[in-house]
Amino acid sequence: MKAKSVAFIVLAVLLALATTLVYADTAPPLPHAFYGTVEINGSPAPVGTSVEVRGEGVETGVDNNPIVTTAEGEYGSADPMAPKLIVQGTIADGATVTFYVNGFATGQTAAWHSGEITELDVNATIEGSMLGDVNGDGLINALDITTVERIIVELDAPMTGADVNQDGTINVLDITRIERIIAGLD
Numbered sequence: 001m002k003a004k005s006v007a008f009i010v011l012a013v014l015l016a017l018a019t020t021l022v023y024a025d026t027a028p029p030l031p032h033a034f035y036g037t038v039e040i041n042g043s044p045a046p047v048g049t050s051v052e053v054r055g056e057g058v059e060t061g062v063d064n065n066p067i068v069t070t071a072e073g074e075y076g077s078a079d080p081m082a083p084k085l086i087v088q089g090t091i092a093d094g095a096t097v098t099f100y101v102n103g104f105a106t107g108q109t110a111a112w113h114s115g116e117i118t119e120l121d122v123n124a125t126i127e128g129s130m131l132g133d134v135n136g137d138g139l140i141n142a143l144d145i146t147t148v149e150r151i152i153v154e155l156d157a158p159m160t161g162a163d164v165n166q167d168g169t170i171n172v173l174d175i176t177r178i179e180r181i182i183a184g185l186d
Contacts, residue, residue, distance in 0.1 A: 028088075059089040
């Protein structure tokens with residue numbers, strides 16, 4: 001009886017070790033980090049500009065994707081301890097990821113590789129957009145305020161340009177900024 005108990009315990013321990021080894025083989029891939037300069041229409045992007053990467057399997061809306069600029073014309077930093085644009089998820093090695101600035105596609109892409117850190121300068125051309133013209137009708141008026149209000153109360157999905165004050169959050173401060181633009185104060 002004692003031999004059966006010992007054999008059972010040994011088998012249980014071996015089974016536990018085998019299960020642990022299987023999990024070790026399925027560790028998630030390391031993220032790919034990006035940093036560099038960012039320009040909008042040929043000028044350094046202002047502080048508060050959002051830089052994001054999208055693609056198949058890429059997690060967005062998480063810490064550091066998007067990243068919001070804290071220095072004019074720069075996203076992330078070469079400093080090993082400073083924040084970078086972190087691209088992670090269930091992404092195939094070598095997959096193409098696309099860069100966005102303030103929600104606008106830049107047309108710039110990069111190949112994703114687990115664990116890499118890449119310096120990549122991002123240039124966005126945003127034509128025909130006016131700060132405050134949230135609904136894209138070419139006018140800045142009460143309809144833009146209403147659009148932002150509907151986004152805030154989650155009646156409509158967030159849209160490009162709704163973060164009028166470019167602080168990374170769509171809220172009442174964006175409405176105030178539109179009101180100031182309409183009144184000619186900004």
